[in-house]
Amino acid sequence: MTEPPNAPLPDTAPPLLEIRDLAIGFGDGDYLPVKGLDFRLAKGEVAGLVGESGSGKSLTAYGIMGLLPFGARYRRGEILFQGRDILKLPLAVRRALSGSSMGMIFQEPLTALNPVLTVGEQVAEIFRIRLGQHRREARESACALLSQVGLPNPRAAYASYPHRFSGGMRQRVVIAMALALDPDLVIADEPTTALDPTIALQIIRLLKDMTYQRGAGVLFITHNLRLLSGLAERIFVMYAGLILEETGGGGMAAPLHPYTRGLVAAHPPNPSENSGKSLVPIPGQAPGPRDRLPGCPFAPRCPERDEACSRSLPELLPAPGGGRVRCFRREDAGA
Amino acid sequence: MRETALPGLAASPPLPAAHLPLERAGRLPPAAALPGSRAPASGRPGPPAGGSARCPAPVHLRSAVDSSVRRAAGLREVSPVGAGEGSPAGREGSPGFPVAASPGNGQDSPAGAGIVAGDYILYARDVHKTFRPSAGVAGEIRALFRGRDDRDGVRAVRGIDLGVRRGESLGLVGESGSGKSTLGRILSLLYPPDRGSVLFEGKDAAGFGRAERSAFCRRVQFMFQDPASSLNPRLTAFRTLSEGLAIHRLGDRRARKARVEGLMEEVGLDPSLLERYPHQFSGGQRQRLCLARALSLDPEVLIADEPSSALDVSIQAQIVNLLLAAKTGRGLTLVTISHDLALVSLISGRIAIMYGGLLMEVIPREILGRVEHHPYVKALWASAEYSQDTGAELILEGEPPDPQNPPGGCPFHPRCPEAAGDCRTEAPPMKEGPPGRFTACHFR
Numbered sequence: 001m002t003e004p005p006n007a008p009l010p011d012t013a014p015p016l017l018e019i020r021d022l023a024i025g026f027g028d029g030d031y032l033p034v035k036g037l038d039f040r041l042a043k044g045e046v047a048g049l050v051g052e053s054g055s056g057k058s059l060t061a062y063g064i065m066g067l068l069p070f071g072a073r074y075r076r077g078e079i080l081f082q083g084r085d086i087l088k089l090p091l092a093v094r095r096a097l098s099g100s101s102m103g104m105i106f107q108e109p110l111t112a113l114n115p116v117l118t119v120g121e122q123v124a125e126i127f128r129i130r131l132g133q134h135r136r137e138a139r140e141s142a143c144a145l146l147s148q149v150g151l152p153n154p155r156a157a158y159a160s161y162p163h164r165f166s167g168g169m170r171q172r173v174v175i176a177m178a179l180a181l182d183p184d185l186v187i188a189d190e191p192t193t194a195l196d197p198t199i200a201l202q203i204i205r206l207l208k209d210m211t212y213q214r215g216a217g218v219l220f221i222t223h224n225l226r227l228l229s230g231l232a233e234r235i236f237v238m239y240a241g242l243i244l245e246e247t248g249g250g251g252m253a254a255p256l257h258p259y260t261r262g263l264v265a266a267h268p269p270n271p272s273e274n275s276g277k278s279l280v281p282i283p284g285q286a287p288g289p290r291d292r293l294p295g296c297p298f299a300p301r302c303p304e305r306d307e308a309c310s311r312s313l314p315e316l317l318p319a320p321g322g323g324r325v326r327c328f329r330r331e332d333a334g335a
Numbered sequence: 336m337r338e339t340a341l342p343g344l345a346a347s348p349p350l351p352a353a354h355l356p357l358e359r360a361g362r363l364p365p366a367a368a369l370p371g372s373r374a375p376a377s378g379r380p381g382p383p384a385g386g387s388a389r390c391p392a393p394v395h396l397r398s399a400v401d402s403s404v405r406r407a408a409g410l411r412e413v414s415p416v417g418a419g420e421g422s423p424a425g426r427e428g429s430p431g432f433p434v435a436a437s438p439g440n441g442q443d444s445p446a447g448a449g450i451v452a453g454d455y456i457l458y459a460r461d462v463h464k465t466f467r468p469s470a471g472v473a474g475e476i477r478a479l480f481r482g483r484d485d486r487d488g489v490r491a492v493r494g495i496d497l498g499v500r501r502g503e504s505l506g507l508v509g510e511s512g513s514g515k516s517t518l519g520r521i522l523s524l525l526y527p528p529d530r531g532s533v534l535f536e537g538k539d540a541a542g543f544g545r546a547e548r549s550a551f552c553r554r555v556q557f558m559f560q561d562p563a564s565s566l567n568p569r570l571t572a573f574r575t576l577s578e579g580l581a582i583h584r585l586g587d588r589r590a591r592k593a594r595v596e597g598l599m600e601e602v603g604l605d606p607s608l609l610e611r612y613p614h615q616f617s618g619g620q621r622q623r624l625c626l627a628r629a630l631s632l633d634p635e636v637l638i639a640d641e642p643s644s645a646l647d648v649s650i651q652a653q654i655v656n657l658l659l660a661a662k663t664g665r666g667l668t669l670v671t672i673s674h675d676l677a678l679v680s681l682i683s684g685r686i687a688i689m690y691g692g693l694l695m696e697v698i699p700r701e702i703l704g705r706v707e708h709h710p711y712v713k714a715l716w717a718s719a720e721y722s723q724d725t726g727a728e729l730i731l732e733g734e735p736p737d738p739q740n741p742p743g744g745c746p747f748h749p750r751c752p753e754a755a756g757d758c759r760t761e762a763p764p765m766k767e768g769p770p771g772r773f774t775a776c777h778f779r
Contacts, residue, residue, distance in 0.1 A: 052647035052648065052649060052650075053618075053647055166734050166735075167511075168734060169734070196510035196511055196674060196735065197510065197674065197675075197676070197715065197718035197719065198510065198714055198715065198718050198730075198731045198735075199510075199734070199735075200718070201717075201718050201730045201731075202730060202731070202732070205730055223647060223648060224648075225648070262649060263648060263649060265652075266648045266649045266651065266652035267648055268675065268677040268678040268680075268681050269677065269681070270677060270719065270720045271676055271677050271680040271681075271703060271704060271716065271719050271720065272704050272720060274677070274680060274681050277681065278656065278659070278681070279651075279652035279655050279656060279681065280652060281649060281650070281651075281652035281653035281655075281656055282649035282652070282653075283653075285617055285619065285650070286647075286649075
């Protein structure tokens with residue numbers, strides 16, 4: 001929030017989160033959904049991670065939180081949180097970080113909540129276990145938090161079970177739980193995908209307000225590029241386990257990578273400006289996590305590919321406009 | 336085999352790749368003709384050779400889909416017995432069906448004046464649908480003794496008049512629980528309405544006999560929301576695509592094979608994949624398969640329920656473009672059900688917006704965004720216009736109504752920034768604003 005959107009990050013203070021060449025795979029084989037990520041998130045910055053299903057964006061989120069699913073392993077790289085590589089920390093220290101310093105908002109609020117506990121118990125549990133509050137005290141904290149996230153009647157909500165809530169209300173509860181301990185980093189994994197459009201706007205506004213008040217950095221993971229354009233100061237575009245492009249704010253006014261351009265053209269435009277337009281699909285399909293392409297993963301679908309593209313993988317290099325792009329033709333694109 | 340099949344068919348009726356002539360039976364829309372493929376058809380306007388009028392398919396399909404859906408939702412469909420409490424007060428007496436009755440040329444059919452068959456291919460007249468929770472055997476018996484069923488139900492559709500014009504592309508937009516899918520299913524006769532009627536070419540579908548029903552099923556096709564669960568996992572792509580042809584007894588084996596291969600090519604799938612099962616296809620390919628199945632009987636009306644919401648953006652555009660190509664290539668009437676106003680406004684000529692089981696607005700695409708909209712439509716519009724400066728005042732507070740217990744009056748009044756006294760007690764009738772635009776708001 002402190003810098004103009006297009007300025008590069010200053011190298012002095014350690015960023016809130018820095019990921020270096022992170023690879024996550026299942027087993028020891030070649031099943032590698034996250035193939036090598038590099039990105040940084042400044043303190044208090046709202047960044048978006050965009051990708052289609054199978055691009056590895058959710059696995060990245062789980063990787064940062066230390067919640068990898070069964071069988072998944074960190075294969076390479078570092079996750080520096082406030083300057084410390086959390087992959088090298090002892091488990092107990094790492095566990096203490098999650099929740100108090102990093103919070104996560106899950107995609108599907110119904111599965112993120114425990115159906116046999118009341119909403120209030122689940123929120124109060126955080127205060128009891130992490131802050132050692134007594135039952136009554138924890139209940140008060142939980143009610144205060146529930147009213148902050150906009151539940152109309154927090155005391156009644158406290159005693160209700162999750163199934164009684166609508167999708168939007170459940171997502172408010174999940175946001176409350178993620179923010180309960182004032183974390184410095186909030187990872188929101190598709191928080192609005194399961195919601196209706198008018199409710200999604202409410203949730204985004206709530207998330208914006210709550211994290212802004214607390215000065216928390218946000219990594220907002222979504223497949224909806226348009227959603228991010230009004231929300232994120234920095235956008236990372238992920239494809240087949242790699243970041244193909246990083247842009248400063250203003251969203252996607254002038255995307256450089258052919259994939260990003262294709263993604264923008266494939267989104268239905270705003271209704272006010274769409275008359276006579278048609279969607280331009282990206283032909284073909286994304287490669288799977290097992291596919292080993294020596295070159296750019298997007299090359300088989302890319303309208304601008306040449307021979308070099310399928311021979312070797314371009315690096316993620318600074319591009320005109322303050323972002324970074326992984327494309328051999330970035331010079332042409334920027335010009 | 337595939338290459339040689341087409342020329343080798345001289346013995347059987349002439350067969351174009353993607354369009355069997357046989358079910359066209361003298362109703363060839365000239366605009367729909369694909370170059371070459373229709374040529375043999377025009378020569379034989381008589382009834383199809385094998386097109387006998389048996390209809391096991393629709394019945395089988397209906398009951399299967401119906402019951403699985405209901406089971407999944409824990410709901411039971413009720414016969415019109417308990418439908419008395421249907422519409423909210425204001426609608427009850429609203430004069431007939433002005434909604435969408437006018438094509439904008441002034442000579443519309445107002446209150447009960449009857450509907451010109453050629454004008455609307457499908458028309459929902461004051462349809463209602465309530466789903467009730469199953470109360471088990473005891474509840475059934477109790478209801479039987481009382482002679483009525485007074486349990487609370489989910490009132491999905493609460494009185495809607497909506498016509499679908501031949502050849503148009505109509506978008507049906509609403510949030511989850513607004514009743515849009517239910518309305519789509521009522522229009523395709525997958526659900527019988529509790530009250531009201533569906534008119535197909537001016538005839539009440541409730542009175543359809545077997546032959547008419549069979550013809551309806553061939554001419555109006557429904558594309559289900561989730562491609563993964565609407566394809567039978569035990570059928571290969573070939574059987575999935577040829578089942579309809581077999582049920583309607585269209586063509587012989589070789590003709591069906593040629594037709595199915597033509598369909599696969601039309602939706603951009605390689606015919607060599609025909610022996611695969613649904614799980615061997617990706618999400619986008621499954622949706623293509625669903626589209627091919629819906630097109631297999633060469634329907635006139637295609638009702639597509641959320642055709643792209645299960646797909647990634649880059650794939651969604653592929654499917655949407657295929658739908659549009661099918662629409663223009665075949666002269667289809669297309670009804671697209673979606674929650675995404677941006678998408679629907681891109682592909683539809685007319686858009687109907689639902690909320691809480693009722694229509695809020697029906698509007699031609701050209702004037703969308705240019706008139707004083709219903710307050711809900713305004714908010715929906717704002718949510719579709721993602722931008723840096725989405726006005727905070729346009730973000731709606733509150734939640735959509737509970738369909739088990741919808742608010743009285745206008746269903747939107749609890750969230751409406753403009754709500755006043757009347758809105759709470761009386762549901763506004765549909766009024767025509769600028770020509771062609773109908774809206775249900777006391778203040779428009």
